[in-house]
Amino acid sequence: MQNITVALDAMGGDFGPRVTVPAAVQALSHFPELKVILLGDQAAITSQLSILGYKPDARLSIQHCDRVISNSEKPSLALRNSNGTSMGSAIDAVASGKADACVSGGNTGALMALSRFRLKLLPGIERPALISALPTATGNKTWMLDLGANVSSDADSLFQFAVMGSALAEQNLQRAPRVAILNIGAEEIKGNDLVKRCAEMLSNTQSVNFVGYIEGNQLLHDFADVVVCDGFVGNVCLKTCEGTAQLFIDKLKSSMMSSSIKGWIARKLFSGLFNELKTLNPDQYNGASLLGLRGIVIKSHGSADVEAVTNAIGEALHEVKRQVPSRISDRLEAVLLERHY
Amino acid sequence: MQNITVALDAMGGDFGPRVTVPAAVQALSHFPELKVILLGDQAAITSQLSILGYKPDARLSIQHCDRVISNSEKPSLALRNSNGTSMGSAIDAVASGKADACVSGGNTGALMALSRFRLKLLPGIERPALISALPTATGNKTWMLDLGANVSSDADSLFQFAVMGSALAEQNLQRAPRVAILNIGAEEIKGNDLVKRCAEMLSNTQSVNFVGYIEGNQLLHDFADVVVCDGFVGNVCLKTCEGTAQLFIDKLKSSMMSSSIKGWIARKLFSGLFNELKTLNPDQYNGASLLGLRGIVIKSHGSADVEAVTNAIGEALHEVKRQVPSRISDRLEAVLLERHY
Numbered sequence: 001m002q003n004i005t006v007a008l009d010a011m012g013g014d015f016g017p018r019v020t021v022p023a024a025v026q027a028l029s030h031f032p033e034l035k036v037i038l039l040g041d042q043a044a045i046t047s048q049l050s051i052l053g054y055k056p057d058a059r060l061s062i063q064h065c066d067r068v069i070s071n072s073e074k075p076s077l078a079l080r081n082s083n084g085t086s087m088g089s090a091i092d093a094v095a096s097g098k099a100d101a102c103v104s105g106g107n108t109g110a111l112m113a114l115s116r117f118r119l120k121l122l123p124g125i126e127r128p129a130l131i132s133a134l135p136t137a138t139g140n141k142t143w144m145l146d147l148g149a150n151v152s153s154d155a156d157s158l159f160q161f162a163v164m165g166s167a168l169a170e171q172n173l174q175r176a177p178r179v180a181i182l183n184i185g186a187e188e189i190k191g192n193d194l195v196k197r198c199a200e201m202l203s204n205t206q207s208v209n210f211v212g213y214i215e216g217n218q219l220l221h222d223f224a225d226v227v228v229c230d231g232f233v234g235n236v237c238l239k240t241c242e243g244t245a246q247l248f249i250d251k252l253k254s255s256m257m258s259s260s261i262k263g264w265i266a267r268k269l270f271s272g273l274f275n276e277l278k279t280l281n282p283d284q285y286n287g288a289s290l291l292g293l294r295g296i297v298i299k300s301h302g303s304a305d306v307e308a309v310t311n312a313i314g315e316a317l318h319e320v321k322r323q324v325p326s327r328i329s330d331r332l333e334a335v336l337l338e339r340h341y
Numbered sequence: 342m343q344n345i346t347v348a349l350d351a352m353g354g355d356f357g358p359r360v361t362v363p364a365a366v367q368a369l370s371h372f373p374e375l376k377v378i379l380l381g382d383q384a385a386i387t388s389q390l391s392i393l394g395y396k397p398d399a400r401l402s403i404q405h406c407d408r409v410i411s412n413s414e415k416p417s418l419a420l421r422n423s424n425g426t427s428m429g430s431a432i433d434a435v436a437s438g439k440a441d442a443c444v445s446g447g448n449t450g451a452l453m454a455l456s457r458f459r460l461k462l463l464p465g466i467e468r469p470a471l472i473s474a475l476p477t478a479t480g481n482k483t484w485m486l487d488l489g490a491n492v493s494s495d496a497d498s499l500f501q502f503a504v505m506g507s508a509l510a511e512q513n514l515q516r517a518p519r520v521a522i523l524n525i526g527a528e529e530i531k532g533n534d535l536v537k538r539c540a541e542m543l544s545n546t547q548s549v550n551f552v553g554y555i556e557g558n559q560l561l562h563d564f565a566d567v568v569v570c571d572g573f574v575g576n577v578c579l580k581t582c583e584g585t586a587q588l589f590i591d592k593l594k595s596s597m598m599s600s601s602i603k604g605w606i607a608r609k610l611f612s613g614l615f616n617e618l619k620t621l622n623p624d625q626y627n628g629a630s631l632l633g634l635r636g637i638v639i640k641s642h643g644s645a646d647v648e649a650v651t652n653a654i655g656e657a658l659h660e661v662k663r664q665v666p667s668r669i670s671d672r673l674e675a676v677l678l679e680r681h682y
Contacts, residue, residue, distance in 0.1 A: 072528050109530075137588055148525050151533040184489050184576040187413050189450075192492040192573055216577040217584030232533055233577055235525040236557040236570075240581045243558030247478055248589040248618060255614050262610055269607050273596045277589060 003035050004100050006316045007093035010040030011068040011086040013105025013309070014302050017041070020105070021048035023309030028059055030310065031317055037099055039063045040086040065089050069110045071302070078110035079117060087111060091118045094295040101296035101316035103287070105304055111297065112149045112290060119295040122325060124332040127153065128292035129161045130231070130299060131168060134241070134282045136222040143169045143177075144219075144227045147288055148235030155197035158228055159205075160332075162198070164291040165226040166208050167331035171322045176209040177225035182233060183213035194230065207334050216240075220280065238282060245281035252277065287315030294325055344376050345441050347657045348434035351381030352409040352427040354446025354650070355643050358382070361446070362389035364650030369400055371651065372658055376400045378440055381409070381427040406430050410451045412643070419451035420458060428452060432459045435636040442637035442657035444628070446645055452638065453490045453631060460636040463666060465673040468494065469633035470502045471572070471640060472509060475582070475623045477563040484510045484518075485560075485568045488629055489576030496538035499569055500546075501673075503539070505632040506567040507549050508672035512663045517550040518566035523574060524554035535571065548675050557581075561621065579623060586622035593618060628656030635666055 006027075010020045017040060024036045035058075038045050042064040049055065056062055065086040069078045082088030087106045093099035095118045104111055108130070116128055131145035145165045146153065153161075162179050169177035181199055183191040188199075190213065202210035214224050216237060229237065252274055256266040278284055283301075286308035290297040296319045300312040347368075351361045358381060365377045376399075379386050383405035390396065397403055406427040410419045423429030428447045434440035436459045445452050449471070457469055470487035477483055486506045487494065494502075503520050510518035522540055524532040529540075531554065543551035555565050557578060570578065593615060597607040619625060624642075627649035631638040637660045641653040 072530060074530050151525065182577060184492065184573055184580075189413060189415050215584075216580030216582075217587070219581055219584055220588050221584070229577075232525055233574055236523060236574055236578050237581045239525075239557030240560055240578045241557075241585050243556075243560055243562070244582050244585040245589065246558070247561050247621065248586065251478075251614070251618055251621075252593070255611065265606065265610060269603055269611075270596070273592060277592060280588065280592075 002033065004033050004317050004320045005035040005037060005098070006313055007037045007039060007090040007099035007102040008313065009086045009090040009102065009104035009106055010038040010045050011065070011106070013300060013304055017044045017048045019304065019306055020309055021045055022052060022306045023313065024060065025052050025054050026306060026310045027313040031314065034313070034317060035059045037061050037063055037093055039065050039090045039093070041065070063089060069107050071107050073107060073110060075109035075113035078107065079113045082114055088114055091115055091297065094297070095119055100320045101298065103298045103300055103312050103316050105300035105302050105309065108148060108299060111299055115290055115293050115295070115297045119293045119297070121292055122294055122329050122332065124336055125160050125164070125292040127157045128290045129164060130288045131165055131291050132238070132282070132288035133285065134220065135280050135285070136220050137280070138222040140222050141172070142219065142222065142224060142227055144229070144234060144238065145291065146229065146231035146234050147238055148231045149290060150231040152232065153194070153230040155194055155201065158194060158198040158230065159201045160292070162202055162208055162210070162226065162228045163331055163335050164328050165228060167328040168291060168324055169225045171324065171327055173225060178211045179208050179226045179228065180211050180214040180224035182227050182229035182237065183215065186213050186215060198228070205335055205338060207331070207338055242281060242283040246283065249274070249277050249281060285311065287312035289315065289319060289324070291328060296320055296324060343374065345374050345658050345661045346376040346378060346439070347654055348378045348380060348431040348440035348443040349654065350427045350431040350443065350445035350447055351379040351386050352406070352447070354641060354645055358385045358389045360645065360647055360650055362386055363393060363647045364654065365401065366393050366395050367647060367651045368654040372655065375654070375658060377654070378402050378404055378434055380404045380406050380430045380434070382406070404430060410448050412448050414448060414451060416450035416454035419448065420454045423455055429455055432456055432638065435638070436460055441661045442639065444639045444641055444653050444657050446641035446643050446650065449489060449640060452640055456631055456634050456636070456638045460634045460638070462633055463635055463670050463673065465677055466501050466505070466633040468498045469631045470505060471629045472506055472632050473579070473623070473629035474626065475561065476621050476626070477561050478621070479563040481563050482513070483560065483563065483565060483568055485570070485575060485579065486632065487570065487572035487575050488579055489572045490631060491572040493573065494535070494571040496535055496542065499535060499539040499571065500542045501633070503543055503549055503567065503569045504672055504676050505669050506569060508669045509632060509665055510566045512665065512668055514566060519552045520549050520567045520569065521552050521555040521565035523568050523570035523578065524556065527554050527556060539569070546676060546679060548672070548679055583622060583624040587624060590618055590622060626652065628653035630656065630660060630665070632669060637661060637665060
């Protein structure tokens with residue numbers, strides 16, 4: 001088995017090395033092909049490793065970085081001051097070929113700006129997009145993009161998101177994915193110019209299986225394999241979905257946690273349902289990828305726990321194995337050929 | 342008690358008179374001060390009334406309309422061809438003073454275009470907005486606008502939405518409502534130009550209690566009394582919230598509806614929990630109002646049932662009593678004075 005090296009921004013996310021280091025160690029035990037480079041404050045990382053009784057070895061190395069990009073830093077500023085930061089160095093490890101992919105739970109805007117600058121975009125792509133898989137009521141997945149890499153988009157970008165999302169989903173589904181645009185109605189006349197123009201472009205593209213518009217209430221119902229929207233809408237929509245799901249899960253949980261006999265019965269009756277509902281919260285998953293780059297960059301939730309960061313590392317491995325960037329390139333080339341002739 | 346007359350577009354919504362007529366009759370029994378004018382096909386309305394053993398009387402009259410605006414009709418076309426339609430005539434009844442408010446479950450774009458044209462905008466308002474109250478986990482309400490009256494907005498419009506939403510919420514809360522802007526992050530640097538410019542305007546407006554940005558996952562958590570966003574984002578967000586809530590309610594329902602002993606126990610013990618969760622679905626409510634007009638226009642869900650249309654009629658009554666348009670006018674005047682001096 002070929003080794004796959006993941007550069008992990010150990011300082012990214014709300015909890016830094018306290019979460020990223022145990023996640024790296026757990027991922028190493030889950031994935032025998034994995035190697036990890038931990039980027040960040042050496043003392044803090046070593047201290048967390050020693051708590052776990054683990055020492056750097058052939059599969060786990062530390063690259064000391066003095067600095068961290070804060071969550072409130074503007075992307076433009078982060079770009080100018082990224083040398084020696086844990087996030088910048090993690091991306092550099094991919095750019096130099098030292099790592100096959102990187103994972104960071106840090107500032108999304110900075111991650112996007114740095115990745116774009118250091119890794120460069122794939123030919124035919126104007127803006128990267130953040131994509132993640134949402135669970136559906138039928139047990140399948142729906143990939144949604146852009147989830148907030150961009151705060152605004154034009155129709156060309158939205159079209160490119162559709163092509164990229166379709167290429168990624170196809171790698172997982174092994175069939176032509178159903179691609180839909182998120183809109184405020186299903187009828188053709190509905191929506192703003194952005195979605196209408198993108199719909200027209202997709203309708204005229206044979207190599208994308210465009211199935212039309214989808215509304216917010218249809219998201220978790222497996223009506224499409226890929227849902228395309230601009231980054232502002234996608235981010236609000238995903239977080240709304242997560243917040244609503246969490247509220248319902250919390251209400252059910254509190255009825256199960258009661259110490260009364262009713263609580264005992266609730267635990268007996270609803271634990272299966274509770275676990276099922278938990279799987280329907282998109283927040284349970286972690287590891288959104290930044291598509292459109294000449295390299296693999298995975299964004300982990302800022303609030304991700306050890307399990308979730310381990311999942312994000314797993315997602316990085318998965319994308320390296322599927323060669324996602326080159327699949328997207330192939331697909332883009334096909335679409336561009338089709339559109340030019 | 343003074344009578345309040347509501348013009349009801351009897352043909353609007355997915356089910357037409359089969360739902361609107363029983364809703365009108367039910368609303369008349371709920372609200373003693375109510376009078377209803379049913380606008381639509383006289384034969385269809387009369388036939389529904391006779392099923393209910395009800396005849397037109399001093400409180401319920403029929404105004405025959407030959408035509409209906411379809412859901413797929415473009416607003417611009419609807420505007421040109423609205424004479425004699427049930428929706429157009431319902432709005433005309435408000436414009437002429439024959440009715441105090443109108444309710445329609447028809448084409449939202451057409452309702453907005455017609456209302457704007459026939460009723461005119463309040464001074465200082467450039468675009469109307471659709472507002473509705475969302476339930477929160479604490480049992481309070483959060484008013485959200487725009488829910489889709491406009492497919493795009495500028496910062497001035499968003500600012501006006503904030504002022505209008507604040508005026509409406511204040512009528513219900515009897516205190517200065519906390520006003521937030523829906524965004525993709527809580528930090529000041531987050532978001533697109535639209536929300537940033539609106540935030541700046543609101544920060545400089547003493548008469549609006551602006552509390553900053555709110556994210557999608559905080560919507561149902563009572564962090565704000567009024568949440569402002571553009572119509573595309575608002576519509577997608579509300580529907581996502583409804584869809585997710587419905588999915589969770591359906592899952593719980595199916596575990597309670599099981600014919601096993603487990604299902605029987607669940608029904609006996611946990612119907613309270615089930616009912617509580619149902620109240621957290623924004624879809625359970627009905628009657629969004631179109632704010633910014635010199636008249637009261639309530640949009641009912643297309644799929645609303647008899648209970649929901651009755652609620653929408655109740656909302657119309659409520660707004661007439663609260664004199665919502667003139668409250669908004671007062672508030673706008675105060676804000677404009679403040680901004681000019």
